[in-house]
Amino acid sequence: MEKKKINDDSLMKSRSTKACITTGYRLYMGSFRRIFRQTWVPFLVYAIISGVLTSYLTVKYPALLAEMVKGTATSADAAWAITILGGTSLLSLLATLWCIGCGFGLLRQHNRDGIIHQAAKWHGLGQLSPLRSFGRALSRVLRNLTALLRHFGLLFSVLFVVAVFTLMALLLTMLPATILAIANGEAQTGALMGDPLGMPGYMTSLTLIVFTIAGFIQGYILLSTLFPTYYIYGSAVTQEKERNEKKNSLYRP
DSSP: OHHHHHHHHHSSSSSOHHHHHHHHHHHHHHHHHHHHHHHHHHHHHHHHHHHHHHHIIIIIIIHHHHHHHHHHHHHHHHHHHHHHHHHHHHHHHHHHHHHHHHHHHHHHHHHHHHHHHOOOOOTTTTTHHHHHHHHHHHHHHTTHHHHHHHHHHHHHHHHHHHHHHHHHHHHHHHHHHHHHHHHHHHHHHHHHTTTOOOOOTTTTHHHHHHHHHHHHHHHHHHTTTTTHHHHHHHHHHHHHHHHHHHHHHHHHO
16 A cells, blocks of 8 residues: 555656646645654744744834834834844745755655655754755756746646645635734824824734744645645656657657
């Protein structure tokens, strides 16, 4: 049974649009426990950093803009805001690359061994070279770019369906955070109009927690998009190989 499953999930196999999508998501969901154990540390780091960044943009930054409009903000406040935004944005980018590296590392495991392994000892801390993993994947894509472009219909149809599913899931997970952001924006607008700021004192902590949880879930939603695209690559390369073999057989004496 395990051998049959490996053969069904193997990369180098010609597949239709539906097969790329279903096989990719089946591999992701079927191996999610192993995936989670290998990647929860980098995704938690990403979620915390993105939670700090988005909660600052949602709560503190509008308050600073309101103070600037009133003329009560100082240059030190503006410099501190720029430092926080720049630092957290850079850390968020590095954490994103770390998560992407983990995703490509998982796919490399499956391509090499036919299975995604159990968690390593340090639960994802071994994936500290995301640029190396990303570079390997990018070099493979560039080497087979002609094959991928020749199968543009497959590429477009799979990516379109995956994008629709992903967008729907992201919008669902963003709903609580969006409500908090709208409530804070309305409060800051009212403060500019002279109304008392009616937000509770725990608003900053609540926003940070909500955005961190949402970021953690969204990270795994975005990670799932790699798996159908993984099978696009395998299908395109396999079909090109079969095409070249048929072409060579026609010219054999």
